[in-house]
Amino acid sequence: MTQLSDLEFLKLSKGQKFGYKVSRFFLGIPKAILGFFLKIWEGLKKGGTAVGREVSDIVGTFIHGDWKTKLSFFIMGFGCLARGQILRGLLFLLFEIVFIGFMILSGGYWLSMLPSLGKVGPSEEYSEVLDAYVTKYNDNSFQILLYGVLTIFFIIAFIYTWRVNVKQNKMAEKILASGKKLKSGKDDLRSVVDDQFHKTLLALPMTGIIVFTALPILFMILVAFTNYDGTHNGYTNSLFTWVGLDNFNTMLSWSGGAGGTQSYAATFGEVLLWTLIWAFFATFTNYFLGMFVAMAINKKGIRFKKGWRTILVLTIAIPQFISLLYVSKMFAKNGIVNGFLMDMGWITQAIDFFGDASRPWLARVTVILINIWIGIPYLMLITTGILMNIPADLYESAKIDGASGWQQYRKITLPYMLFVTGPYLLTSFTGNMNNFNVIYLLTAGAPTNAAASSAAGSVGYTDLLITWLFKITTGAESQYYMASVIGILVFVVVALISLIVYNLLPSIKNEEDFR
Amino acid sequence: MSEATAKRHMGLKTSRAITNTAIHVLLIVISIIWLIPFVCIVLQSFRMESTGQVGYVVPKVWGTGNYVKLFETDFPRWYTNTFIAALATAVLQTIIVLCMSYTLSRFRFKMRQPLMRFMLILGMFPGMLTMIILYRVLKDLGLTQTNAVPGLILVYVASSGMGYYVSKGFFDTIPMSLDEAARVDGATRAKILYKIILPLSKPIVIYTVLTAFMGPWGDYVFARYIAFGTSAGKNVAVGLYDWLNKDQISSYYTMFCAGGVLVALPVTILFLFLQKYYVEGVTGGAVKG
């Protein structure tokens, strides 16, 4: 199909234009897929060449370096010390000593136990001192996994530092050869607050993130491949071991789970579907209604603008758990809402909003509506800021051209808003997928989905993947490994959606349109 | 003038007046709906005739008994726990977030993009996953149950660097030419931060402190996990939540309302005073970042 010239394209009718665009899109798919694989291949090649370059650089440094450099390969920091950079040399040396000491004392042990995650479980032993049987804790799978991973990290850190040490030797030789001086300890200290200040500033936050988020996540990913749960918690009961992809098979299998009537996969599918529906409605109802309220308050001729905004903003101030818990009780069978409805004579019997398993959609819709109450003030704030930035003469021009209020909204306000808030909408969507508080505090997942609950622990009709995860973790069996599997799958879904949407977003394609 | 033209001439002014009145009515309705739950909570906290959940709002017998009873429970302990946690978090988290967002905004270094992408991906994992292992680690360090507060603070603060978006968006709006002028004058990067950028950043600093302070008051998940077992280690969220479960609600409902009011009070008052900064933070940085 030939590509039309600009003028020819413009001549087509609306339907023809659409058809043209669609067919070009589909024709482009094979090319896109091919391009994707090519990119991966290119990436691999680049990675390979980079590694190759590093290795040859290291070898070259050894061969061409002087004796100080060669020694530094074995005694880190020697080169620095020998060339007068005492501070750096000492730091490198210290690191090497600590590392070697660690590896000898415990690192080696953890690494060796990693493949098996411990062999000897707790045992009963007779203690003469106490004249009774005492439980002796032997191997601890949890610790093995944890410290084993830490050891691997440590090793990687060591290799990196060693590489830096080698590189510095090479650079030092070059600098001295050209007659310049090396950086002294004082220079280094000064650069901590100057050109290397970013590293100083990032040190603490990044350490926190890596230790408290990245490592735990990595750990939990690994747990998904074990059978760590309440009965196999690694030391008091029995050890846990690697089970490979078993857990994933269980989760994604369509056959029944242990003794239940519904398979894991079916439950997962149900919960996933509701999670997506919920995220969609939660995000977009709040977005458009919040925008509508913002536009209403912002309109010329409306008084007490600040007052309206303050009232709405107050709801953000109140801690969410109070609002949510209280509102959830308001909708209880003997709660205020039912009381009010009955007083008005609109209903004769109390509506069980959150407990009626035969009308799951009642609970679901109620939850979405309550979420609107929570979310609008925040969205109103955001959209107000953006609305004020749209150039006024766009609207004036449209007015003169004859556009009605609705047309102005569709052709000017909406495109502009969607452009600016595109990325925000995406993060809002994924955030809502993981919006634990709203669902848990309002309904704790109720009403309970009996069919699904048997296999996979208690699951309700308003449960999101993440609340289900929480229940599994704190439930009777504490099936941590299942929780990890769900966590990983959630990540996959979120990552996929983000990738696709991010590439489709007009914000990215037409970024400069609005400058 | 013909009738048709007369109709056209009604256009501008009257149609605008009608629309505006309609909107005012709508806004009044919205305000009422939004404030209802809070009005209800406050009213019910003064109810003396029963302590369970009922279907009406206005108390028949008024009194402050519920508030008094609060002090006979562990509520004061929970309150102090949460308050200390909030205070510490407000300070520490602000420092960490500002360090992170300032760096990402001002400096261009090789690992910048990979770093931001890395944190983006980390954020895609449900935060709850980390709970289990963090609990174990904290337990081994003795920072759980009765000593839950330091443990909570540590967890809240440690990974707070990931929440840099809004602050970074704000810093992006400060022109780089200020930094450059200072460098020409001979200032180190650290000095630029203290003497130039921070004084200009009052709104975003206040915003960050405010949101950091508000966080611990509403955390249910993590606080529950860490305080596991003991009552003294709970924070207000966990404590009040338990009062509303099936066994306790009949005696504790009104106390929940009273407790809720006390919890909401400091945060709301703080918020009202600092509202301007919060709004500026949200509208300015939230979407640009």
Place this chain on the structure above:
Amino acid sequence: MASVKLTDVKKVYDNKVTAVHDFNLEIKDKEFVVFVGPSGCGKSTTLRMIAGLEDISGGTLEIDGEVVNDLQPKDRDIAMVFQNYALYPHMTVYDNIAFSLRLKKVPEDEVYDRVTNAAKILGITEYLTRKPRALSGGQRQRVAIGRAMVRNAKVFLMDEPLSNLDAKLRNQMRAEIILLRQKLDTTFIYVTHDQTEAMTLGDRIVIMKDGFIEQVGTPQEVFDTPVNLFVAGFIGSPQMNFLKANLVKGGSSYYVELLDVKLPLNDEQNAVLAQKGVGSQEIILGVRPEHTTVLFDNAEGAIECTIDVNEMMGSELHLHLRSKNDDKIIVRLPTVDLSKEQRASLSYGNKMYITFPAKVMHLFDPETEKSLIDG
């Protein structure tokens, strides 16, 4: 094509500030009228009232004989070009221009014809599928004009359309607007703060200051016969020279006394002054630089000045002179026939002499600032 009539139109804002006072003007069909004046004089406000973007606080506005005070902008059949172009950033040039036509439900093939036609006239056919961000300032300008053109509206309003362009482009676009006017044959109302644009483009110019109309007339009229000090100083570049002087009545004729030099007036001026019964008084004498002759040596009836600054403009020099009673005078001196010695003598402090004929003298009353002869 239509006539526009404003009767006692005024604009008062909520805070009681009056932006436009009692504006009276009749614009004929197909006339090109320019509102010109310094910032804040009310010219844009008046234009926006005509467009319907601002409410009219008092008076009547008629388009083609119909009172339109309360009509929405879209019902007034006007088109407008904005200072910042106001192009819809997410639409292509084609869609931008077609926007108003599509709102009126014009069939697509007619839209195609009209848009491509306008594009051809403006020379932007190759940009039809581009978005505004991919265009230069001048091209965006043309798109904005194109968008207004296709409406075939009765009145064409332009709000400082050339202010955002650089000097060279501005000159170019000025010529193009003149060409456009010939092609379009509609009533134009144009707002600018640049008096050159006003002079070159307008059939008639409306000079405004602080919400009042100072003078209405053809370019030649406001140049030759300004009715007050403001108009005299606003029109013409470089600005007219103003000198403190005295008007002396000697019997039936008058003369101007300036620094011991007596400058007699001509017959027409004498007649007008006599008819108005003007007596001897202090005046402000206005003479345009282009009407002043500058001499290197003293002559009969010449006024002595010293040089402050000379600006080399290429084909001529602008000399900034200072008279004995500290009045500043600018004169223009062509460079092509100057000798070397003459050029060398053009330095600070040297004496020069200026003369001018009676007919180029403008006399203004120092208090009312009105012209004693014109208006």
